[in-house]
Amino acid sequence: MQNVAMSNDPLQQSIAAAEPVVTRDALRRPMHDLRISLLDRCNFRCPYCMPASEYHEDYEFLTRPERLTHEEILAVARAAAGLGVSKLRLTGGEPLLDRKLPELVAGLASLAGVDDLAMTTNAMLLAPLAKTLADAGLHRVTVSLDSLDEDVFRTMSGGRGDLGRVLAGIEAAEEAGLSPIKINVVVQRGVNDHTALELLSHFRGTPHIVRLIEFMDVGNRNGWQERQVVPSRELLTKIEARWPLRPVGRNYPAEVARRYQYLDGAGEIGFISSVTEPFCGACSRARLSADGTLYTCLFATHGTDLREPLRNGADDEEVSEILARTWLQRADRYSELRRPEIAEAHHFSKVEMYRIGG
């Protein structure tokens, strides 16, 4: 494989070499995934992400002209694929609020080099759309579902979620073959941690993979406090006491979840421990916000604007050059460096999770 960091012109080099391109950052991490936040709006108000007190009816979300069009998103994704990105994830905000999502999925699925096209969703609107999305070329979905207790679920969706509809969405996704389905659970102490085992019990024996996520200090508006974080280690001990587990290796080097299988064969679970066990070392994700800013870290304070060049007529080669340049300069590892003075410097200026999609 060729590293474009060695070359002045990544596209030309790769075409000439006719072999897979790898674009590596300053810490030698390849650009492998692109997360595309389609829109900043959401039909939920999860307090850990978009608390209703902050995101009220007068909040000014991006207007349609401020958001990238699907053609512009496709141009960025095409350039990323040309630089070695093989995995795309649609996220948000809530991606299912985009009425023309199936058309975009079809366009992304047809890009050369893309072998994994996934979507993260709260699944409220998924049931009627799952088959259409699968037919358009979506490979799989990750569904966020924080509790199976009706009251806890409602609280964690900011009073907007309907548990029955989310479960119907998961069922429809399974029928449509949008699998393996992952179920993301943000665990917050004193809020839903007491319901985590019940949720695991529900999905044991299914092919779905529940991933328990530590409540992260992303953004500046969710009132994050360390005492609300339930360390994965603590949860693991509790789970193992009920259902013995064995660790399994990563599917690929940059996989964020630590994987475990139930010893009794009832399936797989994972832990995403960004707070207690940061994983910047192999991070291969670029993130595109709905307004066309490229971020190279979930905890970024600044990004690279792609919308202006796109609207000023940048062709594929120019977009590719901006992407490559941004990635080659990347040296972010906020999670690993998480220290009070850095956190202080980041305070009030980090980009919000719903803008770059988790």
Ligand SMILES: C[S@@+](CC[C@H](N)C(=O)[O-])C[C@H]1O[C@@H](n2cnc3c(N)ncnc32)[C@H](O)[C@@H]1O
């Ligand atoms: C921002 S959401 C966007 C996609 C979609 N609306 C959903 O909820 O699946 C993507 C993921 O980020 C997670 N998330 C949001 N805020 C978080 C936080 N503070 N800590 C950990 N995970 C968070 C959500 O639980 C979700 O799984």
Ligand code: SF4
């Ligand atoms: S986590 Fe997803 S569903 Fe919840 S508010 Fe954020 S974007 Fe919306």
